[in-house]
Amino acid sequence: MATKDVPDHPSTDLLLHLGRWIPLVFLTTTVICGFMLGNYNHLSRMVSDLGAIGTPSRFYFSAGLLACSVMSALFIVGLCRVCAALRISRLPALLLLAYTISIAGAGVFPLPLRMHLLMGMPSVLLILSPLLSLALWRGRSRLPGIEGASMACLVVMALGFLAFLRGVLPDLVGLKQRFFHLGWCMWFLYLSYRFARVNSGLA
Secondary structure: OOOOOOHHHHHHHHHHHHHHHHHHHHHHHHHHHHHHHHOOOOOOOHHHHHHHHOOOOHHHHHHHHHHHHHHHHHHHHHHHHHHHHHHOHHHHHHHHHHHHHHHHHHHHHHOOOOOHHHHHHHHHHHHHHHHHHHHHHOOOOOOOEEEEHHHHHHHHOOOOOOHOOOOOOOOOOOHHHHHHHHHHHHHHHHHHHHHHHHHHHHH
């Protein structure tokens, strides 16, 4: 890979490692809030139900999502720094802003507010990040393992779109939605690990 300016390694490395914490914070938040509701079924109920108005877990859920949003924004800064150093497109990294915006919106505007649904719409663009990485991070800018990681994340996230098909697994709405969450978790983990390795080589 061709390099440009070497980014500030220590601070960039910290930002890149946030990509590993985001899935952990998100999943921990959903598990804890599920326990707080008592009768919550992760397979049949939507994630947003955990933070609905009137639930005892509402503010814990919102705090967890907002923490994920802040970490996501910082993570994107780290990714863009390395992209600039490698002279590769920042677009796949910038598309993660779709997650940053949607997760913040879900935390600020709980169900059943209409803004909750509107703020969640940008998240569908997240699937373009692994897709465009296949087209833009090729040749000398190719990241090790990018093909396998991108395809795996694409397939899993695509399964999450089954949530829009009410006739498919109608009693497992939560399961369908969680495929999407699992897909972006996998993508964040891959980007965090791979870009941190690349960044250490630039130092």
